[in-house]
Amino acid sequence: MNGVISMNNLPGIYPDLVVLLGAFAVLALELLWPQKGSKTRVLYVSMAVLGLGLLGLGARSWGMPQEVFPGFLRVDGLSGMAKFILLGIGILTLAAGKSGSRNLGLDHAEYYALLLFALFGMMQLCGSVNFLGTFVDLETFSLAMYVLAGFNKRLAGNREAALKYFLPGAFAAAFFLFGLALVFGATGSVRYQDFVTAWQSPALREAQRALMLAGLGLMLAAFAFKVGLVPFHFWVPDVYEGASTPVSAFLSAGAKVAGMVALLRLVGLVADPLDFFQAGPSSYALGRVLLLLSVLTMMVGNLAALRQKSVKRMLAYSSVAHSGYALVGLVAVLGGHSPDGASALMAYVLVYVLMNFAAFGLVAALEAGWPQALLGRPPMLEDFNGLGFAKPVFGAALALAMFSMAGLPPTAGFTAKFFLFKSAVEAGQVGLVVVAVLNSVLSAAYYLRLVVHLYMRPAAREAGLPLFEGWGAWMTVFCALLLLFWGLLPQSLINLSQAATMGIWH
Amino acid sequence: MGLTQALFFTFAALALASALSVVFTRHTVWAAYLFVAHLLCLAVLYACLSAPLVAVLQVMVYGGAVMVLFIFAIMILDASVLGRLDWRQEALQAGLSLALGLGLAGLLFYVLDRHAPALALANPVSASADLGRGNVAALGRMLYTQYLLPFEVISVLLVVAAVGILVMAKRKLED
Amino acid sequence: MPIEFTLGLAAAIFSVGAAGVTFRRDPLVLFMCVEMMFNAANLALVGLSGYFGLLDGQTMVFLVLAVAAAEVAVGLAILIAIFRVRQDVDVDHVSELRG
Numbered sequence: 001m002n003g004v005i006s007m008n009n010l011p012g013i014y015p016d017l018v019v020l021l022g023a024f025a026v027l028a029l030e031l032l033w034p035q036k037g038s039k040t041r042v043l044y045v046s047m048a049v050l051g052l053g054l055l056g057l058g059a060r061s062w063g064m065p066q067e068v069f070p071g072f073l074r075v076d077g078l079s080g081m082a083k084f085i086l087l088g089i090g091i092l093t094l095a096a097g098k099s100g101s102r103n104l105g106l107d108h109a110e111y112y113a114l115l116l117f118a119l120f121g122m123m124q125l126c127g128s129v130n131f132l133g134t135f136v137d138l139e140t141f142s143l144a145m146y147v148l149a150g151f152n153k154r155l156a157g158n159r160e161a162a163l164k165y166f167l168p169g170a171f172a173a174a175f176f177l178f179g180l181a182l183v184f185g186a187t188g189s190v191r192y193q194d195f196v197t198a199w200q201s202p203a204l205r206e207a208q209r210a211l212m213l214a215g216l217g218l219m220l221a222a223f224a225f226k227v228g229l230v231p232f233h234f235w236v237p238d239v240y241e242g243a244s245t246p247v248s249a250f251l252s253a254g255a256k257v258a259g260m261v262a263l264l265r266l267v268g269l270v271a272d273p274l275d276f277f278q279a280g281p282s283s284y285a286l287g288r289v290l291l292l293l294s295v296l297t298m299m300v301g302n303l304a305a306l307r308q309k310s311v312k313r314m315l316a317y318s319s320v321a322h323s324g325y326a327l328v329g330l331v332a333v334l335g336g337h338s339p340d341g342a343s344a345l346m347a348y349v350l351v352y353v354l355m356n357f358a359a360f361g362l363v364a365a366l367e368a369g370w371p372q373a374l375l376g377r378p379p380m381l382e383d384f385n386g387l388g389f390a391k392p393v394f395g396a397a398l399a400l401a402m403f404s405m406a407g408l409p410p411t412a413g414f415t416a417k418f419f420l421f422k423s424a425v426e427a428g429q430v431g432l433v434v435v436a437v438l439n440s441v442l443s444a445a446y447y448l449r450l451v452v453h454l455y456m457r458p459a460a461r462e463a464g465l466p467l468f469e470g471w472g473a474w475m476t477v478f479c480a481l482l483l484l485f486w487g488l489l490p491q492s493l494i495n496l497s498q499a500a501t502m503g504i505w506h
Numbered sequence: 507m508g509l510t511q512a513l514f515f516t517f518a519a520l521a522l523a524s525a526l527s528v529v530f531t532r533h534t535v536w537a538a539y540l541f542v543a544h545l546l547c548l549a550v551l552y553a554c555l556s557a558p559l560v561a562v563l564q565v566m567v568y569g570g571a572v573m574v575l576f577i578f579a580i581m582i583l584d585a586s587v588l589g590r591l592d593w594r595q596e597a598l599q600a601g602l603s604l605a606l607g608l609g610l611a612g613l614l615f616y617v618l619d620r621h622a623p624a625l626a627l628a629n630p631v632s633a634s635a636d637l638g639r640g641n642v643a644a645l646g647r648m649l650y651t652q653y654l655l656p657f658e659v660i661s662v663l664l665v666v667a668a669v670g671i672l673v674m675a676k677r678k679l680e681d
Numbered sequence: 682m683p684i685e686f687t688l689g690l691a692a693a694i695f696s697v698g699a700a701g702v703t704f705r706r707d708p709l710v711l712f713m714c715v716e717m718m719f720n721a722a723n724l725a726l727v728g729l730s731g732y733f734g735l736l737d738g739q740t741m742v743f744l745v746l747a748v749a750a751a752e753v754a755v756g757l758a759i760l761i762a763i764f765r766v767r768q769d770v771d772v773d774h775v776s777e778l779r780g
Contacts (some may be wrong), residue, residue, distance in 0.1 A: 027669070069655045097780065104643045114673070121666075153762065162674075167702075167715075170752055173719075177719060182737060204767075228671070520755065529701035529705065534709050555731045568716075568750075575754060622698070652740075664747065667752075
């Protein structure tokens with residue numbers, strides 16, 4: 001019978017299940033190993049869980065789209081690649097928090113469990129082809145994230161960050177739910193498939209179409225909150241600065257990947273194989289809105305980032321700007337002209353995650369090396385003075401990440417942006433690409449300012465502030481090497497994302 | 507006009523009125539009472555809309571559990587702090603919010619007013635079309651077959667909420 | 682019951698809630714307004730469920746109720762955690778990092 005769940009479906013979501021069971025196992029370990037200092041073991045267990053998930057994912061080919069839970073969950077290249085990135089994000093987050101977890105107050109089993117629960121929610125979201133399922137997955141990972149944002153009560157502003165994340169998040173969830181109700185009203189179903197059937201049916205009345213678009217618009221607004229697009233970005237800097245650094249990295253990377261994949265699937269519902277921008281006045285409006293959001297997000301993010309002195313705030317605004325670039329890919333998808341829009345978007349998201357973790361990893365390493373007196377002070381640009389010469393390896397890695405964020409060759413940031421903009425040009429959005437390129441130039445100003453601090457400013461003390469050369473710092477190097485690799489050999493990145501987005505539309 | 511319809515329209519008016527007064531009242535405690543009233547009005551509406559089970563759940567979950575949480579929070583959080591006059595933000599901000607609220611309402615009304623008759627089924631043959639409305643057994647069967655996956659994910663969500671509340675509420679996690 | 686009326690009422694309650702969220706500063710009232718928005722969506726779903734003769738809408742409301750209750754509980758826990766640190770819960774005061 002259609003829609004009935006049987007045990008045969010479960011192997012299809014093996015990585016999700018591993019992460020979920022891992023989360024429960026971590027909670028149980030808290031009871032088994034209650035003594036102090038045992039939390040490093042819990043961290044290794046969490047890492048092993050994520051590694052197992054990656055192994056399971058690698059064993060399955062991405063090529064065969066399949067609805068493991070008919071009408072609810074789809075396993076295809078898109079969800080495969082998203083899960084791959086998400087599991088990687090999990091491992092990187094754990095690594096970023098490893099060295100300073102005591103300083104950062106994250107050394108608790110609950111932290112690891114919530115991280116795994118959040119990852120489970122995101123992984124489910126990436127495969128969801130049902131509005132209700134999307135809502136539930138969104139709420140699952142959001143609830144875990146709210147708490148993670150406020151996990152370290154010893155940091156001033158940490159709990160406030162949780163509240164500031166919670167309020168817009170709950171507001172956005174309500175928008176999503178009302179959009180779901182409107183779509184249910186227009187189509188009598190909450191499956192993506194039924195939405196597409198109704199949308200493409202010749203019997204579709206303009207009125208019904210308007211209702212569907214209104215519902216979809218509300219849902220897009222909800223995800224705009226989650227990934228921090230411009231009119232809905234106001235919470236981003238406060239939350240990223242207030243939360244512990246590994247958590248900020250996790251929030252910015254994880255929520256963005258999951259949100260972008262969900263947005264891709266939602267926009268894909270109405271992406272017209274013919275020409276979206278000529279399909280009708282209401283569709284046209286949606287395309288224009290996305291375009292406007294993209295331009296606004298890039299401009300506001302970059303302009304605000306220019307003024308920041310705190311590194312985490314700068315990275316927060318930069319992540320807002322990067323959502324704007326990613327939206328360029330979505331506009332290309334909506335144009336329906338080029339299948340490259342989706343693959344360019346996924347490649348960009350992957351590269352963004354690496355750049356982001358490279359930057360946040362070193363910030364976390366810096367904080368981990370701080371004396372107690374400095375704890376809770378947000379790292380400033382000046383704190384990186386002279387680091388490039390004091391710690392040549394780590395300094396160079398951070399500089400490379402900054403070049404990549406600015407989109408300069410020969411880094412993966414350049415490759416990804418190039419393919420993103422190319423897909424938009426092919427979709428006929430030349431004006432948008434011009435704005436995006438100008439924004440990239442603008443953004444170079446503040447990314448390179450950090451590089452200037454690294455190399456051209458004398459350190460305040462003899463060897464700069466102590467940098468903790470632990471996992472966090474080495475993670476920066478690892479991410480930077482990957483960025484360089486994909487910058488020099490872009491073909492593997494392109495192949496990966498093209499294979500992933502092959503045949504993702506229904 | 508039948509009794510059900512009379513009830514529906516009366517409580518619809520009451521629901522809207524109580525919603526408005528939650529927004530416009532100055533005191534948190536009053537807002538909470540009005541909010542309970544609003545939730546109970548909705549329960550009556552659900553009953554009128556042939557959804558008796560949802561109506562009962564509304565009373566139990568919202569009228570009961572959620573409201574107890576709110577009242578509890580008000581007790582802990584010192585009503586005198588919360589009850590302060592709240593109209594001190596700048597005129598610009600107030601105007602902006604009002605414009606946003608009205609704009610949204612206008613948009614929704616516009617879409618619904620013009621297009622509500624156009625509501626239609628995309629696939630009229632649904633597995634549950636023949637089931638009686640508000641039937642508890644049918645609802646349960648649906649929940650455990652067609653909607654099993656979200657149901658299970660929600661069970662995860664509840665665990666997340668429990669762990670999260672524990673983290674937030676513990677005075678101090680052991681070091 | 683005319684479906685237009687039910688949906689219109691839901692839209693109205695939703696808008697009142699949204700306006701409340703932007704208007705009010707008191708976090709507890711903000712939570713109530715967000716819940717109001719959730720309830721508006723539920724009302725629309727129940728109304729549509731009856732209109733279509735489909736049980737799906739009611740089933741979804743059932744699930745949404747659980748999500749909303751969990752969300753309120755977490756939100757209030759966060760609020761109380763903040764209150765313990767600082768004896769003042771007003772969004773305006775919470776913001777020491779604006780800009």
